[in-house]
Every structure is written in structure tokens, then in C-alpha cells.
Amino acid sequence: MIRVQGLEKSYGDLAVLRGVDLDVAPGSIVALLGSNGAGKTTVLKILATLLKADAGTATIGGFDVATRPADVRETISLTGQFAAVDENLSGRENLVLVARLRHLKDAVAVADDLLARFDLTDAGARRVATYSGGMRRRLDIAMSLIGDPPVIFLDEPTTGLDPQSRQEVWTTVEALAERGTTILLTTQYLDEAERLADRIAILHGGRIIADGTLAELKRLFPPATVEYVEKQPTLEEIFLAIIGEAA
């Protein structure tokens, strides 16, 4: 579904991508893992037709991002690193706006359906400026689903969210994959990649240095040794147990 070959991109003298190769199969979730500044966002922006690569090719659903950007835009949806919502509009108005821009017939019905799916019906008439971070992210993802694009890019979907909101986003992403959507997400959280991704690609030094399923990546390391460690609950487990929303 997504095929990236030899992608290169520099900002001035700074070479961010030095030949990225990546394949994403239809209907799978691939996590692009990397530290801050590794170039994860740059890869997504090139795939989303927002940036031009210096070298290499990228195709989505068979369309080259450089030569067929209009077709690519019909195929994809990008949820950027910072929730791209309009604070001055209500949640419903944001959804209607995107539905109209995607030239859908029944924009209002589409909006109401998504508000219900994302548990935002009660907040639908309120201005987004009053939303919490988790609600914004949910609205942001809901806006990306309008028009049922077969490919969705999620750039650090849970950065800055509280544990509850993270769980909500994870559930959403899993539900999307079940409907057959191809998802490429970036993250710097190892547990997120482990939980969501069918395959994990590690971007480091401008290249993909490892790419495989979790089991395959584990095999790259020396065999597991058995140690006895007292199992302490993590702070996240404690937090979620106390507020009564354990995963």
C-alpha cells in the first residue's frame, strides 16, 4: 500500500533522511520508531504531499507522491503532531467543515455519526477551545476519518496525552485497523509501538536500521535469560486503578 525507496531529504546542510526504505502492507499498522529529530515527521510530511523529497520515490496505493499528489490526497489522511482543529468552531462545525472540503453529500450526518463514534456528542456544540487535550485528539482523529481514506498517517498520536486519553486513542487505532485501514504511525514510546503495531521500523541516523515484527526484532537480541524479579505495579497501573479506569 505504501512503498518508500531511497528517500532523502536535507534541510540546508542537515541531512535528515539518507535513504529511507519502507513498505507497508494493506490493512496493517506500522510504527515508525525514533528519537526526537530522527526525521519521523519529515517522512510523514513527504508521504502526505506537504514536502518534496530531494531523492528517492514514494508511492501510496500506486500513486507517486511527487507526480500524482492530487490522487495521493484522495487516498490519505494526515493527523499531525499537534491537533489541527479550529478552536473557534465547535466540534460539529469542525467535522462538517472537513466533510464539505472532501465534497461529501451529507456533511451534517457524517459529522453526527463521528461525534457519536468518538464519544463527543455531548460536546459537539461546544467550541473546541474548551476541549481537553484528549477530546481534541479524538476530534482530530475523527476529522481524519471523514471520507474513509484507505491510508491514515498518525504523527505521534499520544504525545502529551494523559494515560486515559492514550488508551482511548489506542482503542480507536485498533478499531480502524479492524476496518481494514492501513495505518502508519510515528511514536517515541516503545510500549505504544509494542501494543499497536504489526511491524515496527526503527528510524535512526536517517535510515531504517531495523524493520520487522516484534518477535523478529526480539530475535535480533541474545536469547532471553530467566531472572526472578518482584512484580511491582507500574505508576500507570496504580493511577488507572485508583481512578477506576483500569485497562
Added chain:
Amino acid sequence: MSTHSLNHTIADTTVLTGRSVRHITRSLDTIITTAVMPVAIMVLFVYVFGGAIDTGDAASVDYMLPGILLITIASGVTYTAVRLFTDMQSGIFERFQSMPVARSAALWAHVLTSLLANAVSLVIVVAVAVLMGFRTGAGPLAWLAVAGILALFTLGLTWLAVNAGLSAKSVDGASAFAYPLMFLPFISSAFVPTETMPAPVQAFAEHQPVTPIVNTIRSLFEQQPVGTDGWVAVAWCVAILVLAYALATATYRRKTA
């Protein structure tokens, strides 16, 4: 451009214009602030300095109004720069650009919104001027000409504002471009006749866009022949518009490649 994509462009522009008009109707203070400053300057010039400025036969407010209208537009377009800058910053532009939305629609939406918002501000300022004693015998055709030249001036300054909004690094930077524009009327025929100025200042005043525009509007209000000032005024407006538009589209293409 095929009919299909032209229809898309118009539809997308309409949707996005609706969005930014809604921004304004939800923060009416921006329109009011746009009108307050020029009204304050008008009050100052008419009631404080008015007696000391020789405006010939014309009443002070009749003489001052054309310049005040231009100041209104110069301060009004700063909001366009700020709104555009905010869109670029917030990531909502990136969302639109990764969608099958006509590229030019995002900019035209802000430009059309600017025309609309400035029209409302101008109506408010004219209404206050009428309360202060502004009277004109101008007929519908003359009013139409005044509206036309003001619209052309607004369009030119709005595209300048688009440049500022696209290339600014901060909100303050996005609005700073308008200060010199707001100052231009003071060194023109807007408030004092240019003959009273020292020669170098007079030379500047008579060769910058505000003077012919003010003279044209003033003649239209006074039902006098416009003369060559009309053509010079239109030429200035069109020149500003063409240059600013070309620069803005080039910047936009570079930023959103």
C-alpha cells in the same frame, strides 16, 4: 483549468470563507477595534486640530473622511495577516493541504473575508462621520465609484497582508507591516493641503498612493470632476495589487511545495 476543478475551487473557497467569516462573527471585537482607532483619529482631527487646519470651504469632517477611511482599511487588513499566520501555525493549513482541497482556496478565503470585514468597518466609520456632521450630495454613481476604489485599495493591502501573514515568525511580526501603511495618510493630502508642507515632504506626499486616492474620493464626495487623480489612484491600487499578489502566490508556493 477544467470546469470540474474550477467548480471545486469555487466550492472550497466558499466553504473556507464561511469558516473565517464565522471567526469574525464570533469575535466582533476585531471589527469594532478596527473601527475605533480611525474614529478616534477622526474625532481628534475634527474637534481638536480641525480649527487650526485650513480646509478651505469644506467642513472639517468632510475634508478628513477620505483619509480616515484609508486608515480604517490599513488597520483592518492587519487582522487578515494575523488570522493567516495563526492558520499556518496551528497546523490546520497542513490539514487542508494534505486533503484534496484546491490550493488557492485557503488564501482566497482569507482575502474575501478581509473584503467583507473591511466593508463593515467602513460602514461603521461613515455612519459615525454622518453623526459628526458629514454631508455629501454624491449620487449613487459617485458612491459606487468611492466603493470601487476603496475595494480596490482593500484588495491591494489585503494581498500585502497575505505576504506578511505567510512570512511572519510571530503574531507581532504579522501585524507590524501595517504601521507604515497607517502612517502614510498623515504625509499626504488627507489632513492638511500638501502646499503647506516643506518642499521635500511635499514631493513625497504628492507622489505616494494615498494622495491621489484621497483627492479622488474627496472630489467624488464634493461632486467635483475627478481629473487625472482618478486614473493615478486606480493605477496605484492595481500596481500594489498585482505586485503583492504575485509575491504572495510565489511565497505560498514555496511554503507549501
